[in-house]
Amino acid sequence: MTHTDISRRTAPPVTEPPRASVTAPERRSARRGWSPRRRRDFLIFLAFAAPNLLLIAVFTYLPLLNNIYYSTLDWTLGSPDAAVVGLGNYVTFFTSDDAPRVLGTTAVFMLFTVGGSMALGLLVALALNTKARGTTFARAAVFAPYVLSGVGVGLVWLFIFDPGYGVLSWIFRSFGAKSPEWINDPQLALVMVIVVYVWKNLGYCAVVFLAGLQSLPTEVMEAASLDGANGVRRFLSISLPLLSPTTFFLLITTMLSSLQAFDLIRIMTPLGNGTSTLIYEAYLQAFGAYNRAGYSAAISVVLFAILLVVTVLQLRFVEKKVHYA
Structure with a gap:
């Protein structure tokens, strides 16, 4: 019996490290790409970004949309009444001197x-x-x-x-x-x-x-x-x-x-x-x-x-x- 055979018999068997148990909800979340860690990171991002996004939406995009709506009206500043003219104001501007x-x-x-x-x-x-x-x-x-x-x-x-x-x-x-x-x-x-x-x-x-x-x-x-x-x-x-x-x-x-x-x-x-x-x-x-x-x-x-x-x-x-x- 050679030295190689003796080492093969005496060497302990190689075992794989135990795998961490994964629950069914975590497996479903991992398959969907929405792990608990990613969910936590998203909530942290939302906590920091949401106030700024809300301010931008209220003070920038909402006035912009309101202005686009007002541009379709024949409205005198201070008057309680306004008539819808569609693109009439744009036509008036581009056809004027x-x-x-x-x-x-x-x-x-x-x-x-x-x-x-x-x-x-x-x-x-x-x-x-x-x-x-x-x-x-x-x-x-x-x-x-x-x-x-x-x-x-x-x-x-x-x-x-x-x-x-x-x-x-x-x-x-x-x-x-x-x-x-x-x-x-x-x-x-x-x-x-x-x-x-x-x-x-x-x-x-x-x-x-x-x-x-x-x-x-x-x-x-x-x-x-x-x-x-x-x-x-x-x-x-x-x-x-x-x-x-x-x-x-x-x-x-x-x-x-x-x-x-x-x-x-x-x-x-x-x-x-x-x-x-x-x-x-x-x-x-x-x-x-x-x-x-x-x-x-x-x-x-x-x-x-x-x-x-x-x-x-x-x-x-x-x-x-x-x-x-």
Whole structure:
């Protein structure tokens, strides 16, 4: 008898560890993919998320549905009676002379405010992305207008642009020229509001771009510098493509914010003289001289549809050009 045979006879038999007993309800829950642990995790998630979801439903989606319903009514604000007109308010808006003017003003305002804020914000971020003395104070000073009240900013800049006693009027008179009618001229009024809006939101874009610049990999920039690439070449070929996630984020947020800009327009041009965007036209129709609440609700729904389409198009097409790696 060999040593192998003896070891086989003397070795204890290998037994499997005892399996935990599983009850029938647990087996049925496991088959359905709803185990007690998953049920407990779901209840914990529901306890944390349900209050927020309830607040969003009550204060966001419920008013949205009510506004869509009001847009189908011929209703004067404050009147107890309203007539159902279906899509009549929408037909009235798109067939009126106001639609091209309001939609065109909205497009021009969005294009220049978004483009101006992002372009100037990127240039300011590049200037602040240094270790020179005073950059901390400069960053705070650039970002400060963004957190200021839009009403206060509008009042200060209204004093600056006033053609009679404003600061710009005094500068023009000191050179023997007449100050432009910033407030009374519809085209200049739109330019005035765009300039103030870009100035106020410039700091937000600059700070976000600055965070993106500081998160770029330094080894890539150093390798490009060793290969002989100058600063402009490194920015265009490396920094700018790597900033695409930041640019995409700013494009969405600034565009949505621009389409909903109200406070500066309300303070600087109360009558909407050449500055009536969709949201301000809805305000004028509901709370101005017309009190057309149903018509105003229809304009608000059009604005919501534009916001939704713009966001979906950006997520569908623009995001494909974003490099996250």
